[in-house]
Amino acid sequence: MIRSIYWFMYFFGFLVYSLPSLRKVKSLPSSMSTAERDRKIHEVPKRWARDLVNLTGSTVTVKGAENLPEGPVLFVSNHQGNFDIPVLMSSIEKPFGFISKVEVKKIPLVPKWMEVMNCIFIDRSNRRQAVQSIKEGTKALKEGHSLVIFPEGTRSKGGAVGEFKAGGLRMALDAKVPIVPVTINGTYKIMEQNKFGFTPAHVEVMVGQPFVKHIEEKTDGKELSHFIRETIIQNLEKSSLK
Template identity: 55%
Template sequence: MLRLIIFFLYMGGYLVYSLPALNRMRKLNAVLPVEERDRIIHNVPQKWSRTIMKISGSQVKVKGQELIPGGPVVIVCNHEGDFDIPVLLASIDKPFGFISKVEVKKAPIISSWMEVMNCVFVDRSNRSKAINSLKDAAVLLRQGHSLLIFPEGTRSKGGQVAPFKVGGFRLAQDAGVPIVPISIKGTADVFEKNGRLIKPAKIEIQVCKPVNSKIVQNMDAKFLAQEVREIICSSLTGKKIAS
């Protein structure tokens, strides 16, 4: 219970404290190269996320980060729990925005930071709006930004990885960018499996070999989704992935 109280106190306090930084990020010179601008913006949520993980008392191990290519990518990750985003923000050096459900847009300050980070809000209850949001996401990728997707569409809470929805894979195809599969294991042990209390856990992040943009564009989207899911599932079970 104490960790949960500290978590909410820190989260609320830091968000208010970050408002001046948020205003500075909004005014960043648009002439800056995309990669440099994204890295400056990424610095604040990364610091916040690293402190959040320290509060949780969790140990995080990351492998394969050197495999992430330069330039824009679509990061594809399985979705265990609510701590996936802070763990990935804290651990992955490459700046990224992410695809989020539109309901998060109601959260004050957090949603503003997400907009600055080039996150995309998708209304899953409205197909036409969802399609338009994915088109906006493709534009961001073409501009040089990277995005992260959780193609299961919901948390597994440490259970079996659900089938992947194909929308995010079509996004990568439209933008002509590589896909970076990442497996994450242990985040559900921090929160979801503890009666929604925060407890320390051992978390493992494995960056898998990217799928290059040519393969992404030439492969059927449904088959591509299945192949990337298999890569992630194999990583989670410790099976070697054929190169």
Template identity: 50%
Template sequence: MLRLIACFLYMGGYLVWSMPKLSKVKKLPADLELGERKRRIFETPKNWSKTFLALTGSQVEVQGLNNIPKGPVLFASNHEGDFDIPVLIGAIDKPFGFISKIEVKKVPILSSWMEAIDCIFIDRKNREKAADSIFTGVDLLTKGNSLLIFPEGTRSKGGPVGRFKAGGFRLAKDSGVPIVPISVTGTADVFEKNGRLVKPAKIKVIISEPIYSWQYKDKDLIAIADDVRDKILRSRDEKRIAS
């Protein structure tokens, strides 16, 4: 219970404390080089995520950082639990935004930071608005930004990796950026499996080799989704055998 209270107090306190930094990043010069702009904006969420995870007492092992290519990419990860986002923000050096449900946009300060790192809020109940969100994501990727999607669409809570929904891979198909598959294990052990209390866990992040546009351009979205899921599952099996 104490870890849960510490995590939520830290989250709320950090958001309030970060407001001056949020104001500063909103005023960054328009002519600032994109990579430097993203680095400066992403610095605060990254510092938050590392301390937040430290409060849980968890250990995070990251493999395959060298597999992330230069330039914009579409990260595609399985979705174990609520702690996936802070784990990935802390683990991945390349700044990225992510796809989030529209309801999160109502959370003050947090939603502003998410907008600052170019997250996309998607309304799954409205197909027309959801399609507009995909167009926005394609535009961001084309302009050099990276994005993260959770193709399962919901948390597995530590269960088997679900079937990947194909729609999010339209982002890669229409922009031509590499897809970087990511396996996350152990985050559900922090929260979801504990009656929604926070406990220490061993978390593993495995970043697989990218799938480039020339490898997927002639495939339909369902085939791409299946390929990415298979690659994530294989990376887990290889890790298990190596251990």
């Protein structure tokens, strides 16, 4: 319980402490390259995410980091728990924004950082707005920013990988950027399997080979979605964590 109280104090305390850094990254010169600008913007959020994971007593092992290509990519990941985002932010070197449900805007200060990180807010209850969010994501990818999506749409909490919604993959198809499958195993043990607080856990992140076929050839989105899901499931089965 003490660990949990300290975690939440740090969660919001760091956000307040980081406000000067937020103002600084908002004023970065437009002459900077997209890659360099994103790297500078994500330095503080990455440190915050790493501390949030460490404060739970958890550890993370990354496999396949050498598979990351240069330039913007769409990361496609399974979704086990609430710690998926901080784990990915702190363990994957390439900066990225992510697709987030619009309700996150209600959390104090967090949306301000998400906006400069090129995160996209989506309202799943509003089809027109959801389509517009996909277009915004496509634009971000074309501009050179990477994104991560969780096409299951909800946390599996350690259960079977859910069916993938193919809509988000449209961004990579339209923007012509590589799709990188990411398999996460163990994040649900930190929070979701507990009634209260956090439990230290070991988490494994597996970065798969990028898919690039759709960049040169017309590709069926549903078939691609199925193939990526199967790849993630296969990597999950190979995980050393049980």
